[in-house]
Structure formats: structure tokens, C-alpha cells
Amino acid sequence: MYLIGFDIGSSSVKAAIVDAATKETLASVQYPEKEMAIEAPQVGWAEQDPVLWWKNLCIATKKALEIAAISPDSVLAIGISYQMHGLVTLDKDFNVLRPSIIWCDSRAVQIGQNAFAAIGEEKCLSRLLNSPGNFTASKLKWVRENEPDTYDKIAYFMLPGDYIALKLTGTPATTISGLSEGILWDFTKNDVAEIVLDQYGIDRSLIPPILPTFSEQGKLTSAAAAEIGLAPGIPVTYRAGDQPNNALSLDVLDPGEVAATGGTSGVVYGVVDQPNYDAQSRVNGFAHVNYTPTDPRIGILLCINGSGILYSWVKQNIGKEDYSYFEMEQLAEKVSIGSDGLSILPFGNGAERMLCNENLGAHFVNVQLNRHTHHHFYRAALEGIAFSFVYGMEILTEMGLNVGSMKVGNDNLFQSRIFSGTISTLVDAQIEVVETTGAVGAARAAGFGCGHFSTLREAMAGNKVLLTHQPDSGSQTAYRDAYHTWKTVLEKNLSGK
Numbered sequence: 001m002y003l004i005g006f007d008i009g010s011s012s013v014k015a016a017i018v019d020a021a022t023k024e025t026l027a028s029v030q031y032p033e034k035e036m037a038i039e040a041p042q043v044g045w046a047e048q049d050p051v052l053w054w055k056n057l058c059i060a061t062k063k064a065l066e067i068a069a070i071s072p073d074s075v076l077a078i079g080i081s082y083q084m085h086g087l088v089t090l091d092k093d094f095n096v097l098r099p100s101i102i103w104c105d106s107r108a109v110q111i112g113q114n115a116f117a118a119i120g121e122e123k124c125l126s127r128l129l130n131s132p133g134n135f136t137a138s139k140l141k142w143v144r145e146n147e148p149d150t151y152d153k154i155a156y157f158m159l160p161g162d163y164i165a166l167k168l169t170g171t172p173a174t175t176i177s178g179l180s181e182g183i184l185w186d187f188t189k190n191d192v193a194e195i196v197l198d199q200y201g202i203d204r205s206l207i208p209p210i211l212p213t214f215s216e217q218g219k220l221t222s223a224a225a226a227e228i229g230l231a232p233g234i235p236v237t238y239r240a241g242d243q244p245n246n247a248l249s250l251d252v253l254d255p256g257e258v259a260a261t262g263g264t265s266g267v268v269y270g271v272v273d274q275p276n277y278d279a280q281s282r283v284n285g286f287a288h289v290n291y292t293p294t295d296p297r298i299g300i301l302l303c304i305n306g307s308g309i310l311y312s313w314v315k316q317n318i319g320k321e322d323y324s325y326f327e328m329e330q331l332a333e334k335v336s337i338g339s340d341g342l343s344i345l346p347f348g349n350g351a352e353r354m355l356c357n358e359n360l361g362a363h364f365v366n367v368q369l370n371r372h373t374h375h376h377f378y379r380a381a382l383e384g385i386a387f388s389f390v391y392g393m394e395i396l397t398e399m400g401l402n403v404g405s406m407k408v409g410n411d412n413l414f415q416s417r418i419f420s421g422t423i424s425t426l427v428d429a430q431i432e433v434v435e436t437t438g439a440v441g442a443a444r445a446a447g448f449g450c451g452h453f454s455t456l457r458e459a460m461a462g463n464k465v466l467l468t469h470q471p472d473s474g475s476q477t478a479y480r481d482a483y484h485t486w487k488t489v490l491e492k493n494l495s496g497k
Contacts, residue, residue: 001076002026002068003452004061004230005443007242008053008082008160010046010102011035015060016439017068020076020452023462025440026068031060039099044106047099050088053160054167054227062229073231078168078220079238079446081245081438082161084181087139092155094166098147101139102160108138111145115199123195125277127188129180129285129298132196136182141200156208161239168228168236169218172208179210180287181241187275190293213289214238214449214456237449240289242438243269244299248289249441250407250434251460253297258406260431262413265349266307266385268393270300270401282354282395289445290456300401302354302392307385308413310346310362314381319374329416332379337475338482341366342376343489344384354392358494365489379418386422387486393427405430409437410466420469425479431469 001021007014012030019026036056039047065072085103090096101107112133116124124131132138136159144151158166159178166172179185179192184207186193197204211217217236225232240248247259247269255273260266275298277285288297315328323331347355348362364377393403406423408414410433424431444459453459472479 001452002070002074003077003079003443003447004064004075005079005439005441005446006057006081006164007245007438007442008057008080008164009242010038010048010083010104013053013056013060014437014439015057015064016437016443017064017070018440018443018447020447023444026070027064028437028439029060029064029067031056031063038102038104042107046102046105048102050096050100050160050163053164057164058228065229072229075230075234076452077235077237077446077450079442079444079449080161080164080236081240081242081442082159082164084159084241084243085135086160087136087143088158088160088163089140089143089150089154090156090158090163091153094172097150097153098143100160101142105139106134108142109134111141112138115196119195119199125279125281126275127186127195128183128193129187129275129277130183131281132183137184137196137200137202140202144201154206157206158208159241161241162208165217165236165239168220168224170221170224171218173211173217174208175211175213175239176291177213177240177244177287177289179207185287187296213240214445216450235450236446238442238445240442240445241286243267243301244286244289245438245441245445246409247271247299248445248456248460249436249438250409251457251463252407253288253290253456255297256402256404258401258403260389260406260408260414261411262308262408262419263411264307264309264312266304266389266413268302268389268396270396270403272298272300272401274298276300276399278395278399280356282356283399284353300396300399302396304354304388304392305349305352306347306362306388309349310344310385311381311413313348314377318377325412325416328378329418331375332382332418335375335379337478338485339376339380339383340371341368341485342372342380343486344377344380345486345490345493346381346384346388354395355494360493363489363493382416382418383422383482384486385413386419386426387483389423390426390483391487391490403427403429405432407432407434409433410435417469421472422479424469425471425476426483428471430471432465433467433469435464435466
């Protein structure tokens, strides 16, 4: 018997088929191979058609079934991971009313800021663990204010994963974890956040029924089965946003455990056992996949927008464009720790929440024209991004999270010895690079949701550790000196001096 996991991203839809007995991944497919389009009708907007996600999911599933060569009726359960914070609006017949306002859309920023002040900052942080910000609830308020005719037709609003589950099962539903990422869960009352609904004038009836993250959330309908290539009746037994799901995929479930990713943007996600927040709202807190009101598990999420995008920019614009990342790493290793005095601030991808929403831009500091080469820029970029992770992790430490070890996916930045070694040494943490994906994690989670695995630990056990980075005690002083120089540059820019 087999398990299927989906990961609904803004660039592509991924499908994975896992053998339920051996946990072996039999197929892993993404579609389209090129990135899905993101529409921007105005500056700062970002929209996608939810129907396109469904069409791409159907194609990806058929390709995965062909690769795995399994019978469609041998699938035990389906799990869903999805891009967080998006808004999908549906009428009473479940028709999509407008394109989804997705995670990177910034039109509702001011709405969230106004609500933060109106509700009260301390009340928001203590009860919601976040400012209303530019999250799903604020996006719905924008629709109410700016598209009243559309708003009046809404029967349900949903997150992207809720919409995909609806397409599969015909059953409208959401989860506590999902509501928390939309800033619609009150952790004090353990209920829907009425303080947000009241502020925005949103009727609670627009929220779909709430189901457990791991549970039978509906069964594949005959119509959906015909489109997707599976057999009717297969249960959907798991759904979660991509960052909680990535942590789950890495077997990060309990207090003190930490996951990280290092793609275009960077994320550190640590689990605590009680509602916790940063007084300056530099990080976010969400209900983790295994959260319950009686046994809380909160995911503290640090997001760094200016991360791998800097290294990609350096690759394209400094030195030789045809260098591979592996070749860049080899050249960077010829340069000593601290990049011979060159510091790079990587914050060139918009406002940074961990910097109190400052939009600093990227900075190249102390460039010596008769000394620094593209080798130095390669190392300084890797160090600068790593230093930004360390700076953010200091916030997590202030909040009481012990970052003694981390698990990371095998993505671009953590493949770098310089990048991973810098973080490992400065925070004195072991970093395990694990072979898994969000879609594979969602498939295994579905196995727990349907009862095939007795515990989540059993479902996630057996991930292959590809590489372990250990702190380099012999270079600790050099790393600390380089970080101090970088941090001084950052703080001068933040203060405007």
C-alpha cells in the first residue's frame, strides 16, 4: 500500500508517492518544471488562480503514478502541504470568486498595522502571538473594503491547502494550525480570534468547519478521482502550511527542536511548549502540526527575506556567470574567515520583519579595490547570509529557545560548508542535513493520520542524514570577530549613523 503527499507552492506543485511499508520514496514530481506565473495587477500585489494549482496537481499526480507504476486503488491516504497565508474566496457552490491573494502580496500591510494599534499591541501579541500584519485575515478585510460585491458573495474563505482538500473531497474545512497562520486563532481562549473578526467586521460563518490536522478530512470524490487519476474513496488525512510541514518532514516536533531552510529566503523554525512571542514582533508564532489546546506545540518562525537571493545575485553579476555554485564554493574557500575585511548585508529583498520591518537594501562594506576579488565576494556573501541567520537566532535565544542542534533540508545554502560551518560554529550547534522534501513529509504524515503509523515519530523515522556540520572550535575566535564586524555594520545602518 502507498501514501501520496502534495506540496502546493507558488512556483510549482509537487507530488510524492511513498511506500507505506518501507517509507521508500517511489516517485517525486513537480509540475510545471518552469515556475508558475504570479500575476501583479498593481505594484506590491501577487495573485494566482487556485484552479491552476488544481490542474497542475492533477498532472503531477498522473506523472508520479506513472513513475511509481502503482495501482491507483492501492493508495491508503493523501496528505497536503501548501504555501502559507494565502486567501481563497468561494461562493456557495464552491466556485472561486477572485484570484488568490498569495503570501508575498503586500496590499494589506497598512490594514494589519491599523488593526495592531486598534486592538492593542500587547493584546495581539499575547493572544494571537503576532500582529495581524499582512496575513490572511487582513487580506480578507482588503477584499471587504475594496471589492464589496465580491465579498458579499463569499460563503467560505480558505487557505490554499483548504481549497485543494475541498477539490479532492468536496468537504469545506480548515485546521487550528491553518487559522493561526491567518492570525485567526486566539491562543488564550483556544478558539477562533473574535478580536480580529470584530475589528475587521468579518462574520465567523465564513470560516469553514475546523478539523484536526491529522484526521479523516473527507474522501476523494468520484469526480476528483477521475480528474486526478486515483480511485474514489481515498481519505485526505493531513494538511498543514509549508513551514510547519517542513519542520515535520525533518522530524522536528517537540520543544527545543529546530528546523531551518535556506532557499531564496531563509527560515528558522523552533518548537516551544507554550504560547510565546517577541515584544517587538520580529518573529511569528503559529500552532505547530501537533498543537492541541491541552498540549500546546508552538512553532516560532524566523523569516529572512534576504537570503539565498543574494548569493544568486552574486553568481549572476560578480565574477563569471558560468561558475556553478560548487565552483564558487571552492573559490570562496581560498579566502580566510572574515573575507579579508569585506562585509555584505544581504537584506535586498524587501522589508525584514526581524529588523522591525526596516527595508535596508543590500550593502557591500569596506570593498578594497586593490585587494578584493570575486573570490572574496563569494565568501562574504555566504558569511553575510549566515550572519543574518545567527542574528535572527539570537532573538530566538532571547525568547528561551535553545538552539543546540538543527535539522535542515538538503537545499542550496546548507550544502555549502562555509555557510553551514559559520552558523554551526557561531551558535555552537550541530546541523544535520537530511534527505527529505515537503511532499514526502506530507505523504508520511498522511500515514499517521489514517492510522497506518501509530505515532508521528514512527512516521518520520528513518530519514537519511546526508551530512553533519559540527562547530569548529579552532576557528571560533575568527568567526566571532568576523560576526562582530558584520553586526557593527548592520547596527550602524539600522541606527542611521
